Amino acid sequence: MSSTRLGVIVVPVTALAALTSVGASAEAAQRAADPLKGHRFVYSKADGQYHVYNARRRHVAELTVGARTALVHGTKRTFREKTTKATVGTDAWVRKLRAPFATAQIRKAAFRKELAGLISSKSPDMLAIAMQYVVDAPAKKNAQGLRYAGDAHYGPLVDGKRQEGSDFNDYLGVTWRYFDNSIDKPEKAQYGSLDCSGFVRMVAGHRMGWPLENKQYTRTRLPRRAVELERYAPGRVVIPNKGGKPASLSMLQAGDLLFWDADKGDGKAVDHVGIFVGKDSQGAYRFISSRKTADGPTLGDVGGRSVLNRKGALYSDSFRSAKRI
Incomplete structure (x- = not known):
């Protein structure tokens, strides 16, 4: 109960506490109803x-x-x-x-x-x-003992060359059933390996939950190869492929898929895919991808600098397009 002295309303401490509690509860209820209130x-x-x-x-x-x-x-x-x-x-x-x-x-x-x-x-x-697959990354296993992360190779070594073809399920060593019930069995020689598109499918697909496909081309899932990811992966084109090096990189943001025509011996179609990370300490636009020369995922500079804006650098000159999935 309150009392009045000289025109001043005096509210007991217990009443103030009750009012504060009611106010706090109301505010909490508002936040629960709309956690982005004020945004x-x-x-x-x-x-x-x-x-x-x-x-x-x-x-x-x-x-x-x-x-x-x-x-x-x-x-x-x-x-x-x-x-x-x-x-x-x-x-x-x-x-x-x-x-x-x-x-x-x-x-x-x-x-x-x-x-x-x-x-x-x-x-x-x-x-x-993505960084959980670079050189010296420690192995991570689930409750069933399946290794799902750790230093990845690019592919098996045959006649002195790293071979393409290692997908996410090859790294895991598991048989994968796709949405249409088609099955892909792992290749024993490719265990622990990820080629460029296999790396993207491991990170964005298997680990983060973007749906995957093999050769169905639904435009709602991540297909198998780099050229297919550019053409059919869902999302929004950030930098269109005009057949040459893009004039500007300003639209890129972390997580964008990047595409290159790095091998001049296989035509003008893109043949490599990676993930944009951001501007590095030297002012370069740096990415991470799985490459033969580095024998696996890297944002380093072995066998070509992992940057997009250095004239004369392989992955700068051969960069073609970007997509935000």
Whole structure:
């Protein structure tokens, strides 16, 4: 009960505590109902994305219409590998939405809850997962003892050359049944190996959950080869293939799939795929991919620098296109 003295209302401490509790409960209920309350979604014509800002005006995420990739800005990390002095420091965390983003989702409660979960998530993202296969990466096993991560080779050595053909299930050593019930059995010689597209399918597909296919070309799943990923993988083209080196790299963001025509002996179709990581400590646009010359996944500079903007460098001159899945 309150009392009045000289026109001042005095509320007992117990009543204040009750009011505070009610206010806090109401605020918590509002947050539960809309975990993104106070966040703003700002569309940018410059990059064709929605930029998400929290109530404190901090840039927390970027969304691309037609892509499941959600780029979250969080704790800064530094990626490094012993085969290069360059490092990549970035606050970008590459997450996956349940469905391709559309503007209409912004006001939907289920989507707002999902995005809030991705923004606060501490689980390994695409970049962290990709680094789990570089040289000297420690082996990781599941509860059944199956090794699902660790230093990967490119492929078996035959007549002094690393062979293509090692997919994610070859690395795992398991038989894989696709959505149409087609079956792919592992090749014993390819155990622990990932070629360029096999690496992308391991990271984005098997580990992160983008659906996979073999030769069905549904445009909703990740197909097997680099040239097929460029043509048929779902998502949004960020840099179109015009048959030569792109004039600008400004549209790239971490997690984008990159495509090259690195082998001039097999025509003009792309023949290599990798994942964009970000700008490195030397100002170069650095990527990670699995290559024969490095015998597996690398963001280092063995057998060609893993950069896109250094004149005369193999993977700079042969870069052709990019897609955000």
